[in-house]
Amino acid sequence: MIDFEMSEDMKGMRDMINQVAEGTMRPISRQYDEEEHTDPVDWQKMMWDVSKGTSVFGGGPQDKKERSGNGSSKPSERNVGATVTIEELSWGDAGLYLSIPNPGLGGAAVSAAGTPDQKKRFLERFGSGEPKWAAMAITEPGFGSDSAAVATTAVRDGDHWVLNGTKIFCTSGHRALEKSEGFVVVWATVDKSAGRAGIKAFVVDHGTPGVTVTKVEDKLGIRCSDTAAIVLEDARIPLDNVLGDPEVKGPDKKGFKGAMATFDATRPAVAASAIGIGRAAVDFVRDELAKAGVEIHYDRPVMKQSALERDFMEMEANLQAARLLTWRAAWMMDRGMQNNLEASMCKSKAGLAVTQVTQKAVEILGPLGYSRKILLEKWMRDAKINDIFEGTQQINLLIVARRILDYSSKELN
Numbered sequence: 001m002i003d004f005e006m007s008e009d010m011k012g013m014r015d016m017i018n019q020v021a022e023g024t025m026r027p028i029s030r031q032y033d034e035e036e037h038t039d040p041v042d043w044q045k046m047m048w049d050v051s052k053g054t055s056v057f058g059g060g061p062q063d064k065k066e067r068s069g070n071g072s073s074k075p076s077e078r079n080v081g082a083t084v085t086i087e088e089l090s091w092g093d094a095g096l097y098l099s100i101p102n103p104g105l106g107g108a109a110v111s112a113a114g115t116p117d118q119k120k121r122f123l124e125r126f127g128s129g130e131p132k133w134a135a136m137a138i139t140e141p142g143f144g145s146d147s148a149a150v151a152t153t154a155v156r157d158g159d160h161w162v163l164n165g166t167k168i169f170c171t172s173g174h175r176a177l178e179k180s181e182g183f184v185v186v187w188a189t190v191d192k193s194a195g196r197a198g199i200k201a202f203v204v205d206h207g208t209p210g211v212t213v214t215k216v217e218d219k220l221g222i223r224c225s226d227t228a229a230i231v232l233e234d235a236r237i238p239l240d241n242v243l244g245d246p247e248v249k250g251p252d253k254k255g256f257k258g259a260m261a262t263f264d265a266t267r268p269a270v271a272a273s274a275i276g277i278g279r280a281a282v283d284f285v286r287d288e289l290a291k292a293g294v295e296i297h298y299d300r301p302v303m304k305q306s307a308l309e310r311d312f313m314e315m316e317a318n319l320q321a322a323r324l325l326t327w328r329a330a331w332m333m334d335r336g337m338q339n340n341l342e343a344s345m346c347k348s349k350a351g352l353a354v355t356q357v358t359q360k361a362v363e364i365l366g367p368l369g370y371s372r373k374i375l376l377e378k379w380m381r382d383a384k385i386n387d388i389f390e391g392t393q394q395i396n397l398l399i400v401a402r403r404i405l406d407y408s409s410k411e412l413n
Helices: 008-034 041-051 078-092 094-098 104-113 116-127 173-178 192-198 256-260 262-291 307-334 340-365 376-387 393-405
Strands: 134-137 153-157 160-171 183-189 199-205 211-216 227-238
Touching: 008 041, 008 078, 008 094, 008 376, 078 094, 078 262, 078 307, 094 262, 104 116, 104 134, 104 183, 104 199, 104 262, 134 160, 134 173, 153 183, 160 173, 160 183, 160 199, 173 183, 173 211, 173 227, 183 192, 183 227, 192 199, 199 227, 262 307, 262 340, 262 376, 307 340, 340 376, 340 393
Parallel strands: 134 183
Antiparallel strands: 153 160, 160 227, 183 199, 211 227
16 A cells, blocks of 8 residues: 655655755746746756756656665655655746756656667766756647647658658757757657557657757746747658667557556656645645634534635645645556556646646735736646646546546547
């Protein structure tokens, strides 16, 4: 069974990261929300030097037990630890958290579907040198949630793949390709007639001829995070830059399914970020209510509680429920257990909860909540993306239904 008590080491880590969030992120939060396309260079360099490019998405599924310092065998806590870390960083500022130099979504894809050689080749670069980013490019102008509708093509030409297509809404795409020695994992089809079986993930390195960042989006929230559009025109990449099995026929354990497994690791991370934003709003409202002399009576029967008290307790309960689902999904990853159901459950719950919680927080504080004098309205704007990226609310609920009812995508769509 999952243990809901944090270890002392994890508590210490959480408290340390909270200090970083409060001391270095909150003071510059408004500035980089308003200066959307300005990089917080000093802060990024500080985080790079501290983390050495460690992924903020955890380590992915565990196949083996890891040894603790005293020689006893125990499961890793790295994925649960990652959710705690991400919650605290997003409590500080979600946009700044997403701008931290690290392997990111691209690294998560390599970890999920890459060979040992590919993991070494693409991920070891994040342990040294200047700040770097990696990204993942799935969405196209012609589709959003239906990843099987990929139109970008990859054609083999001798010892290379030639990629053509357009990708949009690529988180950290600009920083990965044009501001660092990073890479983007591009989903493309090698055989359109084969459907999902023909879709593969390809690592496209920075500096690859034919790859152009054509736009960096202006956004509602998480404005410090860059979101890019990328065009590939006869972009040639090495043959061994395809993740997993390049063949369409035969077992495809690490092709489309392997790339999709990326989301089992990243959806709990998105959920944790949503919880951090929601907790920031709840903490602020609690403090403001206390300043106004309003007390929340947790021990009163429901019929004796005010509407304000009930609303506030519901906000807290929704976040706690989302957190427990998120920890569960991460805990399963740490034990090498399949968690695609739990990953979608926590993502859908957290995305909905943070949207409702931040909107209610603005409502409770009225004009103050709507004012740009404080960060609450920003948190409401930052919150919404968590209900959209890494699979929309509707898509994740559809996945949950398929897993519970044991239906295929053809049977329930």
